[in-house]
Amino acid sequence: MFGRNKWFETVAEAQRRARRQLPKSVYGALVAGSEKGLTLRDNLAAFTELGFAPHVAATSDKRDLSTQVMGQSIALPVILSPTGVQAVHPDGEVAVARAAANRGTAMGLSSFASRSIEDVVEANPKAFFQIYWLGSRDEILRVIDRARRAGAAGLILTLDWSFSNGRDWGSPVIPERLDLKTMARFAPQVLPHPGWLLRYLRAGTLPDLTTPNLEGADGVAPTFFGAYGQWLQTPPATWDDVAWLRSQWDGPFMLKGVMRVDDAKRAVDAGVSAISVSNHGGNNLDGTPAAVRALRSVVEAVGSQVDVVQDGGIRRGSDVVKSLALGAKAVMIGRAYLWGLAANGQAGVENVLDILSGGIDSALRGLGKSSVRDLTIEDLVIPHDFHRTFGA
Numbered sequence: 001m002f003g004r005n006k007w008f009e010t011v012a013e014a015q016r017r018a019r020r021q022l023p024k025s026v027y028g029a030l031v032a033g034s035e036k037g038l039t040l041r042d043n044l045a046a047f048t049e050l051g052f053a054p055h056v057a058a059t060s061d062k063r064d065l066s067t068q069v070m071g072q073s074i075a076l077p078v079i080l081s082p083t084g085v086q087a088v089h090p091d092g093e094v095a096v097a098r099a100a101a102n103r104g105t106a107m108g109l110s111s112f113a114s115r116s117i118e119d120v121v122e123a124n125p126k127a128f129f130q131i132y133w134l135g136s137r138d139e140i141l142r143v144i145d146r147a148r149r150a151g152a153a154g155l156i157l158t159l160d161w162s163f164s165n166g167r168d169w170g171s172p173v174i175p176e177r178l179d180l181k182t183m184a185r186f187a188p189q190v191l192p193h194p195g196w197l198l199r200y201l202r203a204g205t206l207p208d209l210t211t212p213n214l215e216g217a218d219g220v221a222p223t224f225f226g227a228y229g230q231w232l233q234t235p236p237a238t239w240d241d242v243a244w245l246r247s248q249w250d251g252p253f254m255l256k257g258v259m260r261v262d263d264a265k266r267a268v269d270a271g272v273s274a275i276s277v278s279n280h281g282g283n284n285l286d287g288t289p290a291a292v293r294a295l296r297s298v299v300e301a302v303g304s305q306v307d308v309v310q311d312g313g314i315r316r317g318s319d320v321v322k323s324l325a326l327g328a329k330a331v332m333i334g335r336a337y338l339w340g341l342a343a344n345g346q347a348g349v350e351n352v353l354d355i356l357s358g359g360i361d362s363a364l365r366g367l368g369k370s371s372v373r374d375l376t377i378e379d380l381v382i383p384h385d386f387h388r389t390f391g392a
């Protein structure tokens, strides 16, 4: 018998498979979004507004997708963004790390990840550890010291989180712990998706809802909700805090979640080496425009001083090319690889990276470009009201 072909052709197909294979609440946690979903939708809509201005003749038969970002050489301008919900697959972030390593790229590991930074760095040395402003300075130092000792190649500080709660389409119910009793309660959701459960049973485990990278001095890893509660009680970071944290970390340092020119300039003053123009994939302050609309103004303001990347809404190689033509050095992806992970584990994440590489290569060919570094704004057709500039 031949097994079912697990290869998929597009990210949209990976998403359909993820929806079929995952229990409703796990799928819902990946869809995420906040409030009315305005930002979530605009992240996707903005890419459809951008067009291309193609050439018919090529300048070269070779197309180079590689670039340098956050001190790393990467084979394609796509980094796997940190995401905290990987109760999708037993191998979780380690599968993601292996897939990224096999395709020659880097990844961010969320501080809410279910696998340790040590395991992830072992699978992919191009791993950036991501933190939120959570706990006291001493507690934060403890967490980043561990990441440094583990060999993390960079630090990502994510500050755009407003603790909005409630989604018009309903939030998934996530239990505090997943023991057998809780699994029995969730059985009506889980049993129609035996493949998901079987993967865990085969791995001899259940989804782990603790956060091993936030382990305290007592050696205990807090639960996801325990850590979330502490985060909620931590006063938001100030620019002094950002500069202080930067001074505690020697290597590449990214501030993720910047949408405004004034914030980008302050981030540069605080000493960051990279910025991600991002709205947390539409999971944060709903009504924030698509990140790609704010990209150009941030690149113009600080792109000569720091690496500017963009994340939010990337679903195909041509989206990557659009973002690069607007000046991003690379993009970061979230849901696209999570759908791939759900659909087919590590191979599914590799499949997604291959879809993006193929799409980037095809768009470069259509534009007559031989390298992702040759893309310019002239390659795009941009509606006059596309860009958003805040705080210039």
Ligand SMILES: Cc1cc2nc3c(=O)[nH]c(=O)nc-3n(C[C@H](O)[C@H](O)[C@H](O)COP(=O)(O)O)c2cc1C
Pocket (backbone or CB within 6 Å): 029, 030, 031, 032, 043, 081, 082, 083, 084, 085, 110, 111, 112, 130, 158, 256, 278, 279, 280, 281, 282, 283, 311, 312, 313, 314, 332, 333, 334, 335, 336
């Ligand atoms: C399920 C989910 C969990 C996420 N968790 C984190 C996180 O822990 N840390 C973080 O910096 N960003 C997190 N993000 C945001 C992503 O890093 C990224 O900014 C976003 O997913 C990009 O948008 P996209 O999903 O449209 O590609 C998360 C996103 C999703 C969808």
